[in-house]
Amino acid sequence: MPTYQIPMTKVENLAAETIALLSLDNESLLRVSKEKLLSLSLQEMLKVQNYFRLEAREPKDIELETIAQTWSEHCKHKTFKGEIIYTEESSEGKKQKIYDDLLDQTIVRATLELKKKFCLSVFEDNAGVISFDKKRAVAFKVETHNHPSALEPYGGAGTGIGGVIRDILGVGLGAKPILNTDIFCVGEFGASFSPGLEENILPPERILSGVIAGVRDYGNRMGIPTTNGAVLFHKGFFANPLVFCGTVGFLPKDKVKKKVSAGELIVSIGGKTGRDGIHGATFSSLSLQKDISASVVQIGHAIMEKKAMEAILRARDQNLFSALTDCGAGGYSSSVGELASSCGAKVYLENVPLKYQGLKPWEIWLSESQERMVLSVPKENLKKLEEICLLEDVGCSVIGEFTDSGRLEVFYKQEKTCDLELNFLHKGIPRVRKKAVWKIFPQQKICEVPKIDFYKNPSFLLKSLLKEPNIASKKWVIKQYDHEVQGGSVIKPFVGLNQNGPSDASVSRPDLDSWKGIVVSNGINPRFGELDPYWMAANVMDEALRNLVSVGGDLKKCAILDNFCWGDVNQEEILGGLVRAAQACYDFSKIFNVPFISGKDSLNNTWRNQKGEVLSIPGTLLISAIGIVEDVRKCVTMDFKKIGNLIFLLGETKEELGGSMLYDLLRLKGGEVPKVNGKGAYGIMQSLQKAIQSGLVQSCHDLSEGGLGVALSEMCIGGSLGAEIHLPLDLNFSDAAFLYSESSSRWLIEVEPKQLNRLKKIFSSAPITLLGKVKKELTLKIFSRKKRIVNLGVLEMEKIWNSFSEKQ
Amino acid sequence: MTKKVLVQVSSILKKKSLQNRKKVEDLLRTAHLGDVECNTIEQLYGLEGNFSLEEIQRIAQELLCDPIAEKFIIDAKPKDFKTIFLDVWFKSGVTDPVAESVLKAIRDLNILTIENAFFGMRYEFKESAEVRERIADEKLILFANRHLLNPLVQQCQLIKYR
Structure with a gap:
């Protein structure tokens, strides 16, 4: 030692x-x-x-x-709140648009215009809050923890999930965390290191295993199920992984709003303060560089947070405090500063419990030591709060008092070390003004799949796609997470008889005395973003919502969250992409009639290597959707259910292979990025909701990475059943394009033959194609103009699909 | 007077132990250190205070070790000159949540003599005299920094036979 x-x-x-x-x-x-x-x-x-x-x-x-x-x-x-002069250049000339406040004019604007009554708290608190039933609400927040995870994957990811759990704990007067969702984007495995980078960064394999372990240890120890997520691989994330951590919380409706009053005590609950994470907030705005101090990295302590959570929820139910927030980036400076923004505060730093002596006042004030919450407590309630904290064995210290001075005053041993006008602190920041450019060039159209003779080796592409890490099973990750704790998870990450089919979304019951449930889904696709961020944003919104609808979610009771992770936004073209994506968020939020309730951006995800070259990540937007379902018993899963049932394709397939997994596999660039027909998609989603609610649909699976071919394989694997498929005769493009196109707004549904007439009625105005039947024989057979082009055993497909996971 | 003790906890489940060792040996081979064997990987608890040996044995038996699946050794030393311990610890000032929980649990056992706890990992390597001549300590530390720990928050120490 x-x-x-x-x-x-x-x-x-x-x-x-x-x-x-x-x-x-x-x-x-x-x-x-x-x-x-x-x-x-x-x-x-x-x-x-x-x-x-x-x-x-x-x-x-x-x-x-x-x-x-x-x-x-x-x-x-x-950047999002600054002024952006956006110029779009195309063969037709230049168009300019000035955004005075990009966030307000796109994402927030859509929500304000939609005026949804079920939105109870949007863009004002730690998380977005929507109505669940008459008395209760659900809160949802997704955060990123990219830079810390790049440097110390275990600690970075653990504190990422710990931080978002505290966001939920600090929303309103405290929500009980009921489920987690985690999405990781890392570099491709096995990639070789360039000499300039080798000493400075961790390989993607090590980053991912650390990130998984960090989230696992924190979430599992907190007793919160992880029911939803994704893992993506892309060479652009080699030096800068993206770690998205989300949490859903459940709270009484009368606890949605908070209010700080002068004279109340500032109480810190939870862990002690050390030098952990100092400069985390400013560090997150910088590119990753060598020689970063250990102090910017935090290591989480889940058991401490669990104890703080129990204490806060008990105190909330006894109405012992009138406001709270978490200590996140910026530590007390940020949490006390935020709570005091409408009044004022006096803080006495010598009252802060320290892990060790020797911290300077500014270090105590800024430390991002984890597992701390700040509460506004009426003086008469302090004793009861202290008793609860004693029972839960969690620290509780009065560190100051809220005032009506309009100033933030911080003292250290009788010396006034900080005296700032709060109005200046929160509103004095000069506005950023930036230029953004986007150049629209005609997309290169690639009609053929040139390098592989599809007909000579008919099953080759499907097999190759099934073992691609982006498509292959993530079993080794998913099985490390607890999906069962709290007892409310209904549709889990794996579904089907043998629990081996990948679910489109999760469904949970927050109240075990009710059949009412919550659906959580997500959409993310950086490959589309490389071609056009506008259509990437449209596609990922479509993906999140079609996943939600796939299991029985309802667009009328649904809200979404945005998480933008972008590269160097000081480069005009990169910022141009961000503007396009934000504009698409507005356009499609309005078309889908679904509001944004919360979001976060993480910009400057870049790495500066020893040669001074800046590497930006591909601009990535994660859309997370949350919806309320009236009766979880009506929800459906994606695994085939019954021999003889009919298989239909919903939606229109186009020759849209740009950014597809097929092109990725064949290392082809360009092509048409899928375009979303928003109004058409909305119509199909409504019909599908009706069909699922009326019990017509036996199984439903959305088409995403790998298109129709992969979706069919996954449904066979999940159901341990085979299928016989006949491609439409009137295709005006290749079978490969039909099988692997990633056109948006498409689903496969399984329906009993006797329900055909009812089905036709419901989908009378939607594009629907009968493809084939579910078969007993454990084989996926695909025919094109009576010629068999795919003949793969389900067990073989399952083995291939699991092969990447087995290696980990 | 403050004393220090190390409690080394290892799995007696052969399969688990083998899997972990194999992973490290694969990494050693990748790093061109295939002649170095990884004998065991163990959890390491460092305790400081004015304790008695009986207290440490009780802590190890009742708290740190699962008697069905694990065994423990107090203050283990490399048994011969071929054996090297590589101990990995958090750097000072970095939160050590396992150690914090251990300290709390020791107090719950009503043992009040332990002042500090630390949690780490011990890799036991074996290398022949011939290999040792070729492979300097620095190489092993470089390997550890690259594959077994994160130098940003952790540090390692080689312990040799005396």
């Missing part, structure tokens, strides 16, 4: 340091920003300088740090 030296700082250095700022020129201001890792631009530094000139004093280090945290991209979404 090594001798442990706790990082002590000499006692004489503990006082807040004054930073001479007032007389600095522009160059020196930027130097201060860089040296102190503030991530503030010159414009922002000048604003800060001007503020302190008006205050007629130099700032203390803790004040600069507080401003930097509050004004970070992570906390203030400067």
Whole structure:
């Protein structure tokens, strides 16, 4: 055991340091920003300088740090909330549009215009909240933890899920976390390291295994089921993985709103404070670089959070506090700053329980030590709260008091170390102004599948696709997560007789005395984004919603979340892609009649290697959908159910192979990215909902990566049944294109033959094609113009589909 | 007076132990260190305080070790000059949640003499004299930093036979 030296700082250095700022020129201001890792631009530094000139004093280090945290991209979404001059260049000329506030004019605007009454809290709290029933509501939030996971996958991902659980715990007056959802995007396995990068980054295999373990250990130990997720592989995530962690919470409707009042105590519940995660918020706005301090990485402590959760939920039910929030990025500076934004606060840092001595005041104030929540507690309730915390064995400390001064005042041992006007802190940030460009070129159309003679080796493509990591089973990941804890999961990640078919969405019952349930699904596709971010956004919205509808979800009681992960948005073309994706979010939110309730952006996902080259990730949008189902017993799964049942294809297949898994497999570039016919898709979804609710549909599976061919294989695997399929005779493109096109808004449904007339009535105005039948023989046979082009055993397909997972 | 002790906990389930060792040996081969064998991978608990040996035995038996699937050794040393321990610990200041839980559980056992706890992993490697001449300690540490730990938050220490 090594001798442990706790990082002590000499006692004489503990006082807040004054930073001479007032007389600095522009160059020196930027130097201060860089040296102190503030991530503030010159414009922002000048604003800060001007503020302190008006205050007629130099700032203390803790004040600069507080401003930097509050004004970070992570906390203030400067790009999304800034002014963007967007220019679209095409063969027809240039078009310009100015967005005064991209977020407000796209995503928030759609929600405001849709005016959904079931939305109870949107874009104002830690998470979006929608109505569940008369008395209860559900909250949903998805966060990213990309940079920490790139550096320390286990700790980064663990604290990612821990953080989003605290978001849910801190929404309104506290929601009980009921399920988790996790999506990971990593580099392709087995990729060779370029010499410049080798010393600085972890290989994708190690990143993914660490990320999985981090989320597993945190979620499982917290007693929260992980019911939904995805794993994606793409060379663009080689140096910068994306780790999306989401949590759904359940809370009483009368606990949806919070209000802080002057005179109430600021109480910190949970873990102690150390140097963990210092500069996390500003760090998340920077590109990944070498020589990053260990202090920006946090390691989570799930058991501590579990205890804090129990204490908070008990205290909530006894009405012991009037507001709370989690300590996330920026630590107390952010959480107390947010809660005090409409009143004021005095904080006494010597009252903060520390893991070890020697922390400077600004370190205590900014530390991102995990598992801490901040509450606003009326003085008369403190004793009861302390009793609950004692029973739950969790720390509880009064660290200050809310005031009506409009100022954020922080003291350390009688010295006032921070005194900032809250209005300046929250509204003083100068607006960012950026230019964005998007160039529209005619897409290269590739009609043929040139490198492989499909007819000579008819099953080859399907077999190859089934073992592609993006399509293959993620069993080795999924089986590490607890899906059963809390007892409410109805449709789990694997379905079917042998629990081996990949589910489209999860369904859970938050109240075991009711059949009412929650559907959670997601859509994500960075390959489409490489071709056109507008159509990527449209497609992933379509994917999230068609997954939701596949299991029986209802678009009328559904809401969505956005998570944008983008590269270097200081590059005009990359920012142009972001603008296009945001515009598509507005357009399709309106068409699908589904509001956004929450979201988050993670920008500057770039890696600067030793040569100074900047590598940006492919712009990626995750759409997560949540819906309410009246009766979970009417929900359906994707596995084939009964021999002799008819198999129908819903939706229209086009020769849209751009960004498809087939092109990825064949290393082909270009092609048509699938376009979403929003109104048509909405119509089919409504008909499908009706068909599922009336009990007509035995199984339903959406068509996504790998198209029709892969969806059929998965339904056979899930149902341990075979199928005989006849492709339409009137195709005006190749069989391969029909089988592997990734056109949007399509499903396979299984229906009993006796229900044919009812089915025709429901889908009278929707494109529907009879493809074949479910068969007893464990083989998938596909015929084209009476010629058998695929003949694969279901067991063989299952073995191939599982092969990638078995290797891990 | 503050004392230190190491409790080494290892699985007695051969299959599990073999799987983990195989993974490390595969990594050793990839790193061109195929002549180095990985004998065992064990959990390591470091305890500090003014404790008695009886207290440590009780902690190991009742808390750190699952008597059905695991065994423990207190203050193990490399048994010969061919054996090297590579111990991996969190760096100071990094949250060590397992150690925090262990410390709490020790107090729940009403043992109040333990002041600090640390959690780590021990890899026991075996290399012949000939191999040792070729493979310097630095190579093994480099391998560990690349494959067995994350140097951003963890550190390792080689322990040799004396």
